[in-house]
Amino acid sequence: MVGKTQLLGNDHRKKVLIIPHVRKPGVKELVLEVSNWLERHGAPYFLLERDAATLGLDLPFASLDSAGEIGLVIALGGDGTMLHAIDLMRGMDVPVVGINIGKLGFLTAVDAHHSVSALDDIFAGKYVISERMPVGCTVSSTGESSVYRALNEIVVGKLIRERLIHISTYVNGLFFMRYSGDGLIFASSTGSTAYSLSAGGPIVTPDLRCLLLTPICAHMLFARPMVLDATDRVMVTVEGAPERLSLSVDGRLDVEIPSGAAIEFYALEETVKIMELVDASFYGTVRRKFMRPPAGEDMS
Incomplete structure (x- = not known):
């Protein structure tokens, strides 16, 4: 597909940065679910110090300057959280994937109740990077x-x-x-x-x-x-x-x-890298987010 490239495998030497919308209901539980999955699968991760402190979680934290090489950002929230994460990572050429706990979440890859299966797919290499023009x-x-x-x-x-x-x-x-x-x-x-x-x-x-x-x-x-x-x-x-x-x-x-x-x-010539699952369809997302589904189809 034009504008997208398939990436194979994952470099587990790179860290995963979790960026949550700290004021969203249920975000603390989602952070724990994602961090537990990463820990079980040997993927190093961290939160920004202010986010970990605000949520009151005893999880690894660091600043962007001290964290080392970042391979992936997981944004937990809605489109605003995605835009915030993209802004933080400007110039770092790091893909951002979103797990939606907001209302619309058009830029996100999956809703929160699919977070585990999405992580399974991502770390199995079943994703594409959509390069967006700002x-x-x-x-x-x-x-x-x-x-x-x-x-x-x-x-x-x-x-x-x-x-x-x-x-x-x-x-x-x-x-x-x-x-x-x-x-x-x-x-x-x-x-x-x-x-x-x-x-x-x-x-x-x-x-x-x-x-x-x-x-x-x-x-x-x-x-x-x-x-x-x-x-x-x-x-x-x-x-x-x-x-x-x-x-x-x-x-x-x-x-x-x-x-x-x-x-x-x-x-701008630079691009923003947004991670999507391999079966993602822009037209399907438009229909799912803005229109009524066909009779008998599950909107999830």
């Missing part, structure tokens, strides 16, 4: 610039709820469209099932390298979402009187955009 953004103002990165999406929005914002977009240096509304979502194909979907954007297979431009509550007759090539670069400027704008990065980081700033969006 999106990037550069905010430039008064000779200074800030760079942001997201797996799902970066959103330009308004800080004052009652006001429309007027945004001009330029694709590869050429004027494209002037939008009036609540903001714009710039998403990756992975992010097509997140905020962009809620705003009327298309669902795109994550194997496709592309950018999505999705207006939020646009006050205009033409406000269709756009699918752009991954090589396109989109510049955004604010028209008219200065407006207070915000930049939201994967829903995890929110910053105010300086008045008069130019904002450029683009696809």
Whole structure:
């Protein structure tokens, strides 16, 4: 399958990092289940010190700097926990697999009640690595610039709820469209099932390298979402009187955009490695998470 590679075997000299959502009900029991499985199978593992302390568990812990080589990250939670784990591992080229104890868990591989069978498959080499394209953004103002990165999406929005914002977009240096509304979502194909979907954007297979431009509550007759090539670069400027704008990065980081700033969006060449089981199907996941199953089919 395009964008995926099969990995054979496992290097047990590398450690497994468990990253739990420490406030989720039942997470303590799931951490113990996963850690007990790893211990029984001779796989070295650890938690970050703050997570182990918060959960009150007497389990191996370390910092990322002192842990040694990490071969796998297991995120216990939902999509937010996956995004948190991916952010922590940026630049380390380590695959992340998710066990869902959240609500949707679109990025996760399995639900919590399948955790043991999933670990059996993973350590038997029955998995694939899906390499996902993140999106990037550069905010430039008064000779200074800030760079942001997201797996799902970066959103330009308004800080004052009652006001429309007027945004001009330029694709590869050429004027494209002037939008009036609540903001714009710039998403990756992975992010097509997140905020962009809620705003009327298309669902795109994550194997496709592309950018999505999705207006939020646009006050205009033409406000269709756009699918752009991954090589396109989109510049955004604010028209008219200065407006207070915000930049939201994967829903995890929110910053105010300086008045008069130019904002450029683009696809990143680096990839994020998400581990999936060999029988995983994106289209099956879409149906299972968002649609009713056929009569008699088990949703689990």
